[in-house]
Amino acid sequence: MSDTEETQDDKDGAMEAPINSPEVEAAVEENVEPEIVEEVEAADEADAADSVDAAVVNEPAPSGEFVATDGAVLGRDFVLPGVAPGDNDPYKWHTGRKREHGSTDAIEIVDVVKQFGRTRILNGLNLGLPDDQISMVLGPSGTGKSVLIKHIVGLLYPDQGDVIVKGQSVPDLSDDDLFEMRKKFGLLFQDGALFGSMNIYDNVAFPLRQHTDKGEDEIESIVTRRLREVGLGESHYKMPNELSGGMRKRAGFARALVLDPEIVMFDEPDSGLDPVRTALLCELIKEVHAESGGCYMVISHDLGTARRIADFIAVLWKGRIVESGPKDELFESDNEFVHQFLQADVHGPLAMD
Amino acid sequence: MVKATATKAIEPAKEFFTEAGEMMILTGRTVMSAVKPPYPYGNEFIGQFLFALQLCWFPMLVSCVAFGFGAPGLQAANFLSLFGALDRLGGFFVLASIREFAPFVTAVVVAGVAGTAITADLGARKIREELDALQVLGVDPIKNLVVPRFLALMLITGMLDIYALLFGIAGGIGAELLYAQPLGGFFATLFSNASTTELAASVLKCTLFGAIIAIVCCYKGMTATGGAAGVGRAVNEAVVTALLGVFIFNYLFTQTMLATNPDLQTIK
Numbered sequence: 001m002s003d004t005e006e007t008q009d010d011k012d013g014a015m016e017a018p019i020n021s022p023e024v025e026a027a028v029e030e031n032v033e034p035e036i037v038e039e040v041e042a043a044d045e046a047d048a049a050d051s052v053d054a055a056v057v058n059e060p061a062p063s064g065e066f067v068a069t070d071g072a073v074l075g076r077d078f079v080l081p082g083v084a085p086g087d088n089d090p091y092k093w094h095t096g097r098k099r100e101h102g103s104t105d106a107i108e109i110v111d112v113v114k115q116f117g118r119t120r121i122l123n124g125l126n127l128g129l130p131d132d133q134i135s136m137v138l139g140p141s142g143t144g145k146s147v148l149i150k151h152i153v154g155l156l157y158p159d160q161g162d163v164i165v166k167g168q169s170v171p172d173l174s175d176d177d178l179f180e181m182r183k184k185f186g187l188l189f190q191d192g193a194l195f196g197s198m199n200i201y202d203n204v205a206f207p208l209r210q211h212t213d214k215g216e217d218e219i220e221s222i223v224t225r226r227l228r229e230v231g232l233g234e235s236h237y238k239m240p241n242e243l244s245g246g247m248r249k250r251a252g253f254a255r256a257l258v259l260d261p262e263i264v265m266f267d268e269p270d271s272g273l274d275p276v277r278t279a280l281l282c283e284l285i286k287e288v289h290a291e292s293g294g295c296y297m298v299i300s301h302d303l304g305t306a307r308r309i310a311d312f313i314a315v316l317w318k319g320r321i322v323e324s325g326p327k328d329e330l331f332e333s334d335n336e337f338v339h340q341f342l343q344a345d346v347h348g349p350l351a352m353d
Numbered sequence: 354m355v356k357a358t359a360t361k362a363i364e365p366a367k368e369f370f371t372e373a374g375e376m377m378i379l380t381g382r383t384v385m386s387a388v389k390p391p392y393p394y395g396n397e398f399i400g401q402f403l404f405a406l407q408l409c410w411f412p413m414l415v416s417c418v419a420f421g422f423g424a425p426g427l428q429a430a431n432f433l434s435l436f437g438a439l440d441r442l443g444g445f446f447v448l449a450s451i452r453e454f455a456p457f458v459t460a461v462v463v464a465g466v467a468g469t470a471i472t473a474d475l476g477a478r479k480i481r482e483e484l485d486a487l488q489v490l491g492v493d494p495i496k497n498l499v500v501p502r503f504l505a506l507m508l509i510t511g512m513l514d515i516y517a518l519l520f521g522i523a524g525g526i527g528a529e530l531l532y533a534q535p536l537g538g539f540f541a542t543l544f545s546n547a548s549t550t551e552l553a554a555s556v557l558k559c560t561l562f563g564a565i566i567a568i569v570c571c572y573k574g575m576t577a578t579g580g581a582a583g584v585g586r587a588v589n590e591a592v593v594t595a596l597l598g599v600f601i602f603n604y605l606f607t608q609t610m611l612a613t614n615p616d617l618q619t620i621k
Contacts, residue, residue, distance in 0.1 A: 193482035193486035255490075
């Protein structure tokens with residue numbers, strides 16, 4: 001048997017063993033398999049503190065290369081946006097710490113890896129989003145926030161890991177079940193994503209006509225109410241290309257809410273809006289949430305929005321959560337990156353490159 | 354160095370086979386979606402059919418008359434006049450127009466006019482995230498957008514094949530008249546060589562051209578990336594890929610048809 005084969009056999013055997021088995025512990029002591037060392041350390045951390053998420057935090061390999069949880073080597077097998085190929089410790093600020101939020105998780109993201117070509121956008125992402133709260137995922141541009149939303153609604157599937165929504169694994173659902181599950185969702189896209197061939201009224205009525213047996217009178221009363229809520233009561237028959245960006249967003253919001261979804265997601269609702277309209281949209285989100293409840297998730301990098309509406313904040317960077325927890329605790333965090341980002345400080349780990 | 358060169362050489366082939374595979378999967382899902390209830394695509398199907406008809410009827414008329422008159426008409430008549438056999442032009446039109454030129458012109462016009470419109474429409478929807486929005490609203494874009502376009506283009510290409518045959522033959526009649534020939538010989542050889550098998554194969558082939566064009570154009574539109582420039586690129590790729598697919602399929606279909614019906618090769 002060649003050396004290579006021996007190594008592979010050893011690796012296979014070790015991977016099959018339970019993570020806390022004596023064989024694995026021995027392997028850790030001998031520093032034979034860096035991947036196993038990482039898993040055991042992560043498991044120990046999880047045991048040590050209940051408030052710490054079960055995220056697997058990678059450590060630099062003895063060889064000086066950064067090895068991800070799936071054995072892929074940074075620089076050789078993949079690149080991470082914003083990380084130099086030779087960086088052997090890109091996650092030194094990522095504690096993965098999840099502070100207690102006092103609710104159950106409606107959405108769980110478990111060790112999700114997503115790579116496009118050689119670019120890895122999500123790299124072992126772990127996140128839980130509480131039910132009946134407004135959660136906010138904050139992070140610098142290009143860290144995978146929109147990709148995360150697309151995984152939750154099943155528009156993208158993870159290369160590895162799992163996405164669990166209300167106890168159902170999204171990647172395991174059949175097409176029919178997935179379309180059924182999506183009726184629980186409302187999603188406000190960045191630009192509203194209104195159907196260009198329909199006027200505003202028909203756009204908002206579309207989900208009701210597709211998925212309910214309601215008559216046109218009932219549909220009209222629901223649509224009119226929702227449009228009035230978002231301040232578009234007089235714009236029923238305007239086409240999307242006749243509206244400003246802010247109006248399109250508000251119309252998209254009305255459409256997202258029209259089926260009274262259990263989970264509502266907002267992809268940068270504040271982008272391209274003036275401060276007053278941003279504040280008004282935030283108030284609207286809070287009001288609707290207070291009225292109907294459910295799991296709301298807002299993706300943004302606007303700190304004003306975070307302060308105004310968030311109950312729970314998760315900070316995403318380099319495809320992983322740095323820290324997550326209730327808003328007030330996160331704003332007081334002593335984590336260097338979280339502190340820099342939430343205080344908009346120019347000094348800290350995040351630089352222009 | 355060697356690895357990098359090999360990767361560069363393999364990458365385009367890998368991309369080609371990946372795209373071809375994804376188009377096959379889209380075809381399978383479209384057919385399954387078309388036959389599996391519910392059937393919410395009736396209005397969209399009628400809309401797409403009328404849209405394609407509205408776009409294609411005039412370009413088809415001009416192309417078929419001009420093509421029939423010019424290529425098989427004047428060129429073949431010029432050649433046949435050497436032998437004093439201009440009456441054989443009708444028989445030649447069976448080979449030329451029914452078997453090849455009518456489906457060819459139909460495919461080119463439908464791909465260039467209706468196919469590109471489909472790619473541009475779906476590509477713009479993809480870029481504006483409308484397709485994602487549809488899916489998030491629990492609506493299957495294959496059933497609601499691809500299936501009606503697939504069925505409409507199949508039906509329209511099959512019907513336009515007959516239209517192309519008629520106007521193509523009109524071009525042939527024009528050529529015959531230009532050579533001051535009586536039309537009796539033209540029609541005699543046309544009908545002695547024509548057969549229902551030939552006609553049915555032509556319509557079937559053209560209908561399947563419509564399926565290829567619809568799948569390629571829908572696929573390219575639904576996978577467009579890169580903003581407005583990306584939509585333009587998708588349209589360009591769609592028409593080139595659709596026509597390549599049509600030509601390859603045409604060769605395979607015609608060869609299979611002639612091999613299984615050897616009597617069609619006999620010139621009467």
